[in-house]
Amino acid sequence: MRTFDYDSNYCSKKTINIGGINVYVYNTESLSEYIANYNKTIEGPHEGHEKFLQLPLNVLYFIHYRGGSYMNTEAFGYRTLQYIHENKGDTKVPAIFVTFDLRNHGERTLDEERNKSWSSGNETHGLDMVSAIEGNIADIKLIMDYLPAYLNLEAQLNDKAKNILETKLEYRNFLSGYSLGGHTVIRFAAKFPELVRTINTVVGCPDLSSLLITRLRKISLNDSAYDKKWFYHEYNELNLTDEEKQKYPEHFHNYLKQQDIDVFEHFKFAKIPMYACFGTEDSLTPPKLSKAWVEIYENTNEYSESFFQKSIGHECTEEMLKGYASWIIKFL
Template sequence: MALPTDVFELADSIPRSSFTKVNIAGFFVYLYGIDELTPDQAKDTTVFIHVHGRTRTYKDAEEMAHELLHQQRARGGTKKGLVVATLDNRNHGIRAIDTMSIQDWKGGNPKHAQDMLSMMKGIELDVKTMMDFLEAYFDGIFTPTEYIMTGTSLGGHVTWDVLAEDPRISKAIIIVGSTDLTSMLVERLGGYSSVSEVPTGTPEWPKSIERLYVERDKRLREIKGKKILILNGDIDPLVPSKFTRPWLDQCAASNEVAFVEQEGFGHGVSYQMMDSVADWVLKVLV
């Protein structure tokens, strides 16, 4: 048996669910589990949207999709249907046009701050477009009646944004995502503890991008009435939990929040996290 701190990998013994792809607005949406829906489930289907991390591709969602759908069936199924949907983020996978702009400062990209936030906004728009049109593309096959968002790393940041901006998302799972990108980025840039410490004129951190990050983080503090599962590793060097804790202190009481920080785990999805995702989703799949 794998140790709970191991990075999650799908076992060969887990059956693979059906796979479908559709072009919506010029990008592919990849869906898992459509063929397994019963007629009743197809009339009332929850779509679980996963957004992958920076430098990764839609394939990151595949193992999670197969595991989640297998656990749904192994536990006796659910009245509501479940389909997992994902996509290649902008400038990733088959949508890649500039590999340098998905790197961070250490990777040689001087515009990491601009590239990450603008890409996040684009992914948010893609997710909203997918939700707008998915039913029309699968008319007569299945009917999306609810959407749940999740994402890992960059995808976790985007999940926070969609949770704040789109009323269709009332439930979300954030895996190693941050509510305070401003503080996280300036620490990543030069070990600064606040934006006030960044020297004026620093080319990697212009005031114009700082304003956009501050506005983004402020919107997240206005989230209310949502059901949220937050999963972090306590030794994550890229997206430390310390940047989420202030949001928990200020905003958790206005939402239904479960926060799980896994001891001895870093950046990624562990077996324990995957079990938490499945348990949480199948409990809310009513």
Template sequence: MEPTKQTLLIGGLLVDVYSHPTSTSSSTHPVHVLFFLHGRFGSTQDQNVVGTVKAIFDKTYGSGGGERKKDLIVVALDHRNHGTRLVDQQRNFAWSKDPAKNNDQHAMDMYTIQTGTAQDISFLIDHLSCFLYPSGERTIVEWGVGGISLGGHSTWIALSREPRLTLGIPIIGCPDYMKLISQRAQSSDIPLAPPYFPTSFKSYIESHDPARLAYRANDASNPFLGKKVLVLSGKEDTLVPWAASAKFVEGLEVGEGGVKRAVVEEGAGHECTSGMQREAALFVREWLEL
């Protein structure tokens, strides 16, 4: 059975809200909300997004989904400067020898899109419930976030900054921005210096990026402690190579109450494969069954 979709306008932000037809306002089941984010140059209409959402609902409500005690809602939104929020497509490009495809501000543009979208998720956590359930019909009890490529990067940032997020599924994303972008800059003969990398920009990353936080600690200084994290990457990915994430993921501490799982798919490049969709769906099903 296909999930149903409604589009809400919340503070000027369009969001697609997916639910299962059997999940009605009269249900007494508590609700889990999963935000799901698309990749660079994409939108909420991408087949990767729609296909992953369908796979998640198939596993959580279909055959083998078990007896449900909670209902699921998946919320898709466009990244800043993408989809319905597109202002200038040139600013989504990387560095290039081709002037028509070159963006000297690539490092700053990509990171501010990620951090801005992470803020959008916190904004939606604040306000989504009153738009979905204006009479208090249902109760949202947990929040999660997942995303593909650019959406995977944003997932890491949102998970590190928003304490109300208890689950994260970064797909072909990276939690260490400087490690990723410095490799890209080197291959493009771009120096890690102004104007490509302003001092204020690098200082911000040093203070705020997930890889610069206390992710190894087993105390309250670690924003990932107690969270459930599924990392999905392609072993042959050259755009966002696993090597840029491996040290962080291996050292990541989630504590006794958390879950950490990493799957690096053999033969997969920079793509969201059907196997990754299946792993994500199973992880969400476990989340609902706890």
């Protein structure tokens, strides 16, 4: 995966330890300036000022890929924020961005072997990947719950804002992730749709059952097996060898397929706009597995878009970054 060049002096960076996770938060100085300006606008008699105002704040989360670290998404975040400012100019609502090392990655690494694939000799690849995704979802939820308290922006509101107008801060969360991060973002939005304003998935997949089964069985992309939704199949219909059954246990399939059914049948498509990116030559996470879900999304949510970049494999490209940054501007 590519790491983008960026200017680390473009905005501030601070580290907040939340529940034992080093969370990296960028551009927080814009929030203090925003609240200070708000305090000034409400000076004088309170007649005419809106009461019970929700004062919005934009928080962009960037979730990295398997084998990466927060430094990869830090680069993506800097570039995205800079692109937004260059193309939208001063925004009425400021944007900060957040990233962190996923479980068993970066400074949180316990066993690098668990991040490898079946083809690289990791016999528990499927279990390791999906359990890590669920752990990452829990970590994102933890950070979303506690970041407002650590930032403590309410302390910067003046007495009039708090006691007369009863102003409340509204954190609007925008999730972006690629590869493992893309899988994670989809499942986070499926589980906590009320916490998500938009999602961006780069070479991510909503159908992990089919992804893992076709990967395990080393099925050719031209095989009709790629047209099946394997989460609708019982374990004995997977036609696994005894060796494959050790790598993909029955209990795991029954657990995972229910998640995939929920993603396909109960996802809040209409509520959460999505910008999805794929490489047409991606053999690790083939876009063929995601096409039906993306079509459902775009037919349900008029604000959603997909970008299939030709001659690109399992990669996050400059074109994908700029496409997402230009798309998200309309929601900030």
